[in-house]
Each structure stands twice: as C-alpha cells, then as structure tokens.
Amino acid sequence: MPYVANLRTFIRVYDLGNMSAAGRDLRISAAVASSRISELEKHLGVRLFNRTTRSLKPTEHGDLFYKGATKILDTIEEVEGGIAEVTSSPKGSVFIAAPLGIGKKIIAPLVPSFKAKYPDVNVRLRLTDRKIDITNEGLNAAFVLGQLPDSEMRVRSLHNFERLLCASPDYIAKHGMPKDGADLHNHQCLLLRFPGLEEFYWTLQIDGKNIRHNLNSPMESDDGDVLTAWALEGCGIVNKTRFEVEDALASGQLVEILKDTPPTSIPFSCIFPHKRLQDPKTRLLIEHMVDGCKARLR
Numbered sequence: 001m002p003y004v005a006n007l008r009t010f011i012r013v014y015d016l017g018n019m020s021a022a023g024r025d026l027r028i029s030a031a032v033a034s035s036r037i038s039e040l041e042k043h044l045g046v047r048l049f050n051r052t053t054r055s056l057k058p059t060e061h062g063d064l065f066y067k068g069a070t071k072i073l074d075t076i077e078e079v080e081g082g083i084a085e086v087t088s089s090p091k092g093s094v095f096i097a098a099p100l101g102i103g104k105k106i107i108a109p110l111v112p113s114f115k116a117k118y119p120d121v122n123v124r125l126r127l128t129d130r131k132i133d134i135t136n137e138g139l140n141a142a143f144v145l146g147q148l149p150d151s152e153m154r155v156r157s158l159h160n161f162e163r164l165l166c167a168s169p170d171y172i173a174k175h176g177m178p179k180d181g182a183d184l185h186n187h188q189c190l191l192l193r194f195p196g197l198e199e200f201y202w203t204l205q206i207d208g209k210n211i212r213h214n215l216n217s218p219m220e221s222d223d224g225d226v227l228t229a230w231a232l233e234g235c236g237i238v239n240k241t242r243f244e245v246e247d248a249l250a251s252g253q254l255v256e257i258l259k260d261t262p263p264t265s266i267p268f269s270c271i272f273p274h275k276r277l278q279d280p281k282t283r284l285l286i287e288h289m290v291d292g293c294k295a296r297l298r
Contacts, residue, residue, distance in 0.1 A: 002039075004076060007069045009036040010048065014058055014066050015138040025095075025124065090281035091120040096289075098143040100225050101244040102161075102268065103127040107143055110292040114285060121281045129192060129224045134273060140282040141272040143289070145241075148269060156270040156290055159297045161241040163263040165202075166254040170234035178237070178257055181206065181213050188236030190227045191217040202239050204261045239263050243297070268293075 012022035013033060023033040041048050048062035058066065098107040104127065111123050132142045134153065148155060165178075171188075178187055181204045191200045201214045219235055221227055228245060231238040232253055238245075248254040270286055 003043075004073075006036040006040045007073055009033050010040055011066065011069055011073065012138060013037060013049070013056070014062065015136060017056060019056060089120060090118055090284060092281055093122040093124055094141075094282050094285050095124045095126075095137075095139045096141045096143070096285065097126040097128060097132050097137075097139055099145045100127045100129050100223060101228070102145065102241070103143065104225075105244070106293055106296055107289060110289055113292070114288045117288070118281070118284060121285070123285065130222055134271065140279070141270055141286055143268070143270050145266055145268055147267065148271065153271040153273060156272075156286065157267065158270060158290060158293045159268045160265050161243055161268055162265050163239060163241050164245075164259075165237055165239055165257050165263060166231065166245060166249065167237045167257060168232055168234045168253065169255055171231075171236060172255060172257070174234070181211060181258065181261055184213055184215060184237070188219070189215045189217050190230050190236040190238045191215060191220040192224055192227060192239075193217075193220040193222065203264045204258070205264055206261045210264055241266065 009022060009026060009028070012025050013019055016022050016025065019033050019037075020030040023030040026033065037048060044061070044065065046061040046065075047059050048065060050057050050059055096107075097103075103125070108125060108127070111125060115121070115123060126139075132139065132144065134140075134142050143158070145161070165184075175187060178184055181202075184202070189202070193200055200217070200220075201212045203210050203212045205211075217236075219230055221230075224240070224244075227238050228240060228248075230236065232248065237257065242249075245254055249256060270290060272282065272286060
C-alpha cells in the first residue's frame with residue numbers, strides 16, 4: 001500500500017518537523033522519506049513543505065492535507081484493528097513515551113514480555129522528562145509523572161509516588177544539613193527545568209499544609225537522571241521519587257533530608273487519545289503496562 005506508506009511518512013515528517021527524524025522513527029532513510037513526500041506532492045499537484053537547507057515548514061496546503069491525512073489513517077487503523085482483534089494477531093507499531101528514571105526502571109523492562117506475547121507489534125519507546133504532546137508528536141500513549149491538566153485525553157491512574165529530598169554524605173559534610181524548608185534557599189538545589197519555565201518551586205508538607213518554596217539553582221537540567229548523577233557527585237540536593245533513588249539510599253550513596261517535611265507526592269498516569277474505537281495493539285500494550293506497573297509498585 002504505497003499511498004498509505006506515503007501518508008504515514010508525511011504525518012511523521014509533519015509531526016517531527018524533520019525528514020531525518022521521521023525516517024529514524026519509521027526505520028527508513030531520510031532519502032526514502034523525502035522521496036515519499038515528493039510522490040505525494042506530485043500526486044496532489046501542490047507543495048506540502050517549504051524546504052531550505054536549515055528548515056522544513058508545512059505550507060498552507062500541507063496544513064490542510066495533514067488534517068485529512070490523520071483522519072484517513074485513524075480510520076485505516078480502526079478497520080485494521082477490528083480485523084486484528086477478530087484474528088487475535090495485532091500488527092503494526094505503537095509509539096509510547098515515559099519519563100526517564102521511571103521509564104528505565106518500570107516501562108522499558110515490560111516491553112520484552114509484551115513483545116513475546118505479540119511478536120508482530122513493534123514498540124517505539126521514547127524516554128524523556130520534558131512535557132509530552134501526544135497529538136502533535138504522533139504518540140499512541142504516554143506515561144506521565146505529575147498533575148494532569150484538563151484535556152480530552154483518557155487517563156489510567158497507575159500509582160502515587162512518594163517523593164523525598166536527598167543529597168550525598170559528602171555534600172552534607174561540606175554544607176551541613178538543612179534545618180527546614182526555608183533553609184533550602186541557603187543550599188544548592190538541583191532543579192529539573194525546561195525551556196520557557198521562568199520559575200521553579202518545591203512544595204513541602206508542613207503541619208498538614210503544602211508550602212511552596214521558590215528556588216534558584218546553580219545547576220539545572222531537563223534530564224532527571226542528570227540531576228541524580230549530580231547529587232551522587234556531591235553537587236547539591238535533589239527532589240526525587242523514592243522509587244528512583246531507593247538503591248542509592250540503601251547503599252548510603254544518598255541520604256534523605258527534611259524527613260519530617262517531605263515534598264508532596266506525585267501521581268503516575270497513562271494518558272492516551274479518546275477514540276471511538278481503541279486500536280487493539282495500543283489497548284493491549286496499555287493493559288500490559290498497567291498490569292505490570294501495578295504488580296511492580298504494590
């Protein structure tokens with residue numbers, strides 16, 4: 001089905017804004033991706049993207065075609081999904097995302113057992129701590145840490161993670177133990193921060209109330225694993241889920257601080273588009289991950 005393959009390529013190029021990135025996602029070369037876009041443009045008689053050596057932007061025709069192409073592929077996937085459900089042999093690719101630390105420790109280890117059950121389903125997992133936009137990034141589902149804004153996405157609640165503040169013994173020996181939340185302003189707090197985020201704060205539980213502390217940091221990153229590595233090197237205090245740092249705590253590499261006023265807990269959820277007919281391979285993967293997460297986090 002060359003035309004369908006061309007549509008899928010167009011949608012990935014549109015979503016990712018880059019021919020090479022789309023090619024990597026689809027396991028094809030950038031040249032093949034470009035050729036497929038050219039075939040579509042020739043068939044339609046219009047240019048779908050304006051290309052330069054440094055950028056690739058959709059044209060007005062490209063924006064219009066994207067809306068129709070996504071509807072076409074959704075319909076094809078629903079029909080194929082219905083057939084796959086009847087035959088019990090789902091096929092195709094499922095694109096999912098998860099936060100780095102928990103994704104490595106929980107989500108990624110569950111993929112092999114899913115693949116063993118459904119060998120014809122390809123799993124494309126992205127691990128990132130940045131905010132995910134499922135629709136614009138062409139994802140089937142995402143596992144998310146944190147409070148969720150109101151949206152049209154469906155949500156499966158998985159767990160409520162306990163969080164804590166911790167630092168290395170070397171850091172505490174050099175800088176002392178913080179006395180309370182206010183004293184954090186006198187310490188080196190390692191912050192998870194993304195482009196465009198103007199302020200950052202940690203919310204601590206104090207006498208039954210949630211108290212917010214706005215913080216500045218000498219070191220920050222958009223990668224939570226980097227913050228953990230810095231904390232292990234004695235660079236400062238980090239705010240993590242207990243699950244992510246339990247091994248380092250057990251070995252004494254990190255020490256919990258301000259135990260009586262810990263950070264507020266954080267929900268862990270799976271979100272996915274609210275479609276009339278859920279694609280079976282996506283539904284099966286979500287159920288597999290939900291069951292695996294709940295078993296791991298009892």
